[in-house]
Amino acid sequence: xxxxxxxxxxxxxxxxxxxxxxxxxxxxxxxxxxxxxxxxxxxxxxxxxxxxxxxxxxxxxxxxxxxxxxxxxxxxxxxxxxxxxxxxxxxxxxxxxxxxxxxxxxxxxxxxxxxxxxxxxxxxxxxxxxxxxxxxxxxxxxxxxxxxxxxxxxxxxxxxxxxxxxxxxxxxxxxxxxxxxxxxxxxxxxxxxxxxxxxxxxxxxxxxxxxxxxxxxxxxxxxxxxxxxxxxxxxxxxxxxxxxxxxxxxxxxxxxxxxxxxxxxxxxxxxxxxxxxxxx
Numbered sequence: 001x002x003x004x005x006x007x008x009x010x011x012x013x014x015x016x017x018x019x020x021x022x023x024x025x026x027x028x029x030x031x032x033x034x035x036x037x038x039x040x041x042x043x044x045x046x047x048x049x050x051x052x053x054x055x056x057x058x059x060x061x062x063x064x065x066x067x068x069x070x071x072x073x074x075x076x077x078x079x080x081x082x083x084x085x086x087x088x089x090x091x092x093x094x095x096x097x098x099x100x101x102x103x104x105x106x107x108x109x110x111x112x113x114x115x116x117x118x119x120x121x122x123x124x125x126x127x128x129x130x131x132x133x134x135x136x137x138x139x140x141x142x143x144x145x146x147x148x149x150x151x152x153x154x155x156x157x158x159x160x161x162x163x164x165x166x167x168x169x170x171x172x173x174x175x176x177x178x179x180x181x182x183x184x185x186x187x188x189x190x191x192x193x194x195x196x197x198x199x200x201x202x203x204x205x206x207x208x209x210x211x212x213x214x215x216x217x218x219x220x221x222x223x224x225x226x227x228x229x230x231x232x233x234x235x236x237x238x239x240x241x242x243x244x245x246x247x248x249x250x251x252x253x254x255x256x257x258x259x260x261x262x263x264x265x266x267x268x269x270x271x272x273x274x275x276x277x278x279x280x
Contacts, residue, residue, distance in 0.1 A: 029068075057275065095205070140163075241258050
């Protein structure tokens with residue numbers, strides 16, 4: 001009996017996708033978000049680290065499938081560092097699509113490739129402190145520098161939701177003036193170039209690999225475009241399994257998932273079980 005039994009998707013589409021993946025793993029792509037999916041959410045994003053079982057699970061999975069991809073809004077190099085992905089035997093098929101695909105790190109080469117930075121990010125970076133000051137005093141709100149994007153976190157504020165709501169308008173106006181968009185998340189507002197999202201990154205990667213089955217796991221609003229990409233692939237005849245790393249904060253994701261798991265520990269257990277269920 002397998003040490004980690006595979007959970008059963010609640011939808012027919014999810015069950016079909018899981019069956020297709022297990023029937024031909026070498027033609028499958030398994031893609032996962034980082035924060036909240038492989039790594040627990042923490043108050044300070046700089047302290048985020050992958051669940052201890054994440055790297056062993058990915059290393060067991062990677063040789064059996066066409067590709068394993070970590071799709072994240074973080075810079076690729078940061079995700080590699082916080083994930084502990086570099087120099088791990090068995091992870092040659094792992095790629096990290098950082099900044100929503102604007103950066104790519106390949107385990108096989110250890111190199112990061114990147115597109116040029118949008119000039120609006122530089123302008124927003126300079127103006128953001130003044131915009132926050134004029135929007136009112138929200139102690140605990142802070143700015144995260146993300147290289148090709150900037151994010152404002154409200155989770156540490158006395159009233160995180162009130163701060164989030166109050167800042168959404170001013171930050172949207174700032175982003176629009178400089179040709180950027182605002183992507184809301186779990187008590188975070190990220191200002192980034194348009195056309196950068198996990199759905200686009202995932203679709204491009206699946207087309208590159210020629211995958212004939214896809215799994216995507218995520219936990220936040222920023223993962224909705226990736227869910228939409230999997231749904232598009234399904235419409236095009238590519239089976240896809242949608243996994244939600246469960247959170248009461250993001251019901252929109254859970255409502256569309258084929259399988260909901262209770263955070264990174266269960267996601268990692270699922271990945272390990274998936275690898276165990278595949279032929280070596």
